[in-house]
Amino acid sequence: MILERQRLRSGRVVLLSDYIGGEGPGSGGAGHAALDSYRALRAAGADVRAVAGFGGGGGIAADRFASLGGGDLRAGGAGDMLRAIWNPAAQVALAGELADADPDTTLIILHQWTRYLSPAALRVVGRFPAMIYMHDYFWPCPNGLYYDFQQAQPCTRRPMHAACLTANCDRQGRVQKLGRVARQAVRQIATHGDPGRRLFLHLSEHAQRTAAPLLQGERHAILYNPLPLGEAWSPPPHPRHDIGYFGRLESDKGIAPLIDAIVAGGHTGLFVGEGALQPRLAQTRGITHHPWKPRNAMAAAMRSCGVVVLPSLWNETWGLIVPEAMAAGVPVLVSQRAGSAELVRRFGGGQTFDPGRPGDLAAKLTGMLGTPPVPTRQHDALRAFLSPERHAARIMQLAESQFGLDLRDTARRVSARASPSPTASPESPPACPPPPPR
Structure with a gap:
């Protein structure tokens, strides 16, 4: 070494x-x-x-x-x-x-x-x-x-x-x-x-x-996006809305099928974001719409919902609202076409649905709301898996292995040479449970 x-x-x-x-x-x-x-x-x-x-x-x-x-x-x-x-x-x-x-x-x-x-x-x-x-x-x-x-x-x-x-x-x-x-x-x-x-x-x-x-x-x-450390976890209050969505209000995000599922099930919904489908939200009974909120207000808005949904139709690379909702203690329903669906399979706390299967979104929503939905019980493991420390260690390890670069700043290097102490290897991130068999 x-x-x-x-x-x-x-x-x-x-x-x-x-x-x-x-x-x-x-x-x-x-x-x-x-x-x-x-x-x-x-x-x-x-x-x-x-x-x-x-x-x-x-x-x-x-x-x-x-x-x-x-x-x-x-x-x-x-x-x-x-x-x-x-x-x-x-x-x-x-x-x-x-x-x-x-x-x-x-x-x-x-x-x-x-x-x-x-x-x-x-x-x-x-x-x-x-x-x-x-x-x-x-x-x-x-x-x-x-x-x-x-x-x-x-x-x-x-x-x-x-x-x-x-x-x-x-x-x-x-x-x-x-x-x-x-x-x-x-x-x-x-x-x-x-x-x-x-x-x-x-x-x-x-x-x-x-x-x-x-x-x-x-x-x-x-490389997983880091999840910044927020407030200490606590059980969410009784939800004011059945369903929450946070993000762009565009067709590729699956907004129209989500609205249809809300109407068909007689649910209420909170939509936070902006986009071309805003007018349809205004025309739909039971839906509350707010423009973009500051990021530090998003967790409270998510905690006002029974389930946070990411209904993407495109092969979304990640979907930040899923880990943020899970960290806030809110159950999630995630399209199988979104990368963050992997978090549900790994840590629980919700379900996934197939956007290519007619009726699957509505059925999963009705099922989740019919019984008290359960957020992830592996809150600490989720935080460790998406921690800023693990994210940075991964980048620094890739810089070393792929480009031969040590990214630690000069002052840190000098300090490390003067007072050597054992450190965790970037290739050994915090332990987390393995994903279930697929």
Whole structure:
């Protein structure tokens, strides 16, 4: 082990994303995950700083955060659509921000890149070893979700091959699809290089099984999003709503089938989020709708529900609302197409359903609400499995094994050499129960 440590190069991390943290539809779960990951790495003693394409740093210290001063290109017109394909301003700004970084020892951890950074910034990233966070499927798939919005089912086409190029699969129609195809073609050119210089990080076993066949010849690893430590667990109060949903109100999230199931069962529901299906919520009796809430208010809102549901129709890479609801002591019902369904199989605390099976969602909801639903009894094990410490240890272990980089900051290394003490191996995370046989 000492000899292996001596062979490692002293490294640092630049966590890069379109946005970091934040609230509302302009941010989303990926922004929270990026901030949580930064905090976990920093707490573990990694030499890490963060760069965002636009917005603030979610409370990251000023000397460890930089914004490229851009904006969300999704909100603009034709000019912004072209910049989403190739944004020269992002390339120049990022190149300047990384001008003093050593391409041999600076590890880029890339989160989101489609809203401002564009393939132009990815060309800069290509100079460095990189871990690419797969919050979605934008790296291989033009529309990002590997989902046919017109057919309302997961896609089975080979991305960027003939059947894909001619398919009218995008949420916003053929014109938007053409723009996304152009961006994808440019991305392929801009990031053409040595696969040994990058590693794709998948948020679940399910996500890796979905994406890996689309990224042949690349390297892959699973990295679970950390679950920040919240309030001490306590039994939730008597629910005011039968069913809760928290997230985007869009068709791919399974909102319409969930509304139908609520109406058919005579249930009440709380929906928190924004999106195209808001008007239908307003027209449905028994449903209460609130816009985005600050993250620190989400747990209380979840605890007002009997069951929190993630009804995704696309092969969702994770689904943050599931571990957050489980940690809040609320039972969950999760689509089998969501990566976080793995948590139910591992820790209990709810059920899964098959969105491709008619009536399964409604039947499972009725069954769960017909008897008092039981939250996970393995609360501490869930926390350990998704702990920030385990998340950071996994990244640091991957940096060592895949890139030969020791990410501990200089002060921590000097302290460790001066006062050696035994530490837990990053390859030995906190114990947790094995998943049941499948």
